[in-house]
Amino acid sequence: MLKAVPDLGDIYGVATHALIGGDAHDAPRRCGVVELGPEYVKTLPRSTTEKHVEGVTLRSGIDLSCKLDRLGVFTTRFKHSLRYGDFEKPRICDFYGPLGDGARRELLAFWDKTLYP
Numbered sequence: 001m002l003k004a005v006p007d008l009g010d011i012y013g014v015a016t017h018a019l020i021g022g023d024a025h026d027a028p029r030r031c032g033v034v035e036l037g038p039e040y041v042k043t044l045p046r047s048t049t050e051k052h053v054e055g056v057t058l059r060s061g062i063d064l065s066c067k068l069d070r071l072g073v074f075t076t077r078f079k080h081s082l083r084y085g086d087f088e089k090p091r092i093c094d095f096y097g098p099l100g101d102g103a104r105r106e107l108l109a110f111w112d113k114t115l116y117p
Contacts, residue, residue, distance in 0.1 A: 003095035004088040006033045006041050009104030011066040012087070013094040014043065019080055028094060030067065032074055034111040040081040044111065048072040058110040066097030074107060076114050 003010070013028030031043035044058075048070045052059055057073035087093045099107060 001095045002088075002090045006036065006087050006093075006095075007098065008033055008036065008108055009099045011046075011068065011096040011099060012043070013067070013096055014045075014080065014082065015092045018082060018086055018092045019078075030072075030096065031080060032099065032107050034079075034108060040083060041087065043080045043082060044074045044076060044107070045078050045080065046072050046074050050075055050077075055114075058107060060107075061103065063097075063100060063103060066099060068096075074110065076111075 006012070010033045012031055012033070014031045015028055019029060030046040032046060033041055034044050035042035046060055046068065047057075050057060050073050052073050056077060057075045060068060060072045060074055062068055062071060082093065087095075098104065
């Protein structure tokens, strides 16, 4: 689905060729939008295989409304910056939906905590 203007807490399926270093799974990486800048959007990837590590990951529940179909974690380990123009291309950034209010607040608080410990 196309949503060319991302909002904080939106989930996108990001094509691996748009990510520096690609992705081991060679599938769209689910990423949560955490920061909107003048030219770039910062996202945190979500993993269903990485273990939870306090301060490095944030537990993430199932939310079928934005294609989060398994338990997982958002991680600061592989944060990504994407150009705003990438969000106009659904083959690069496919909009999966917004996180629910509680999960959105948790993700943004987690991001702020990593910036300002």
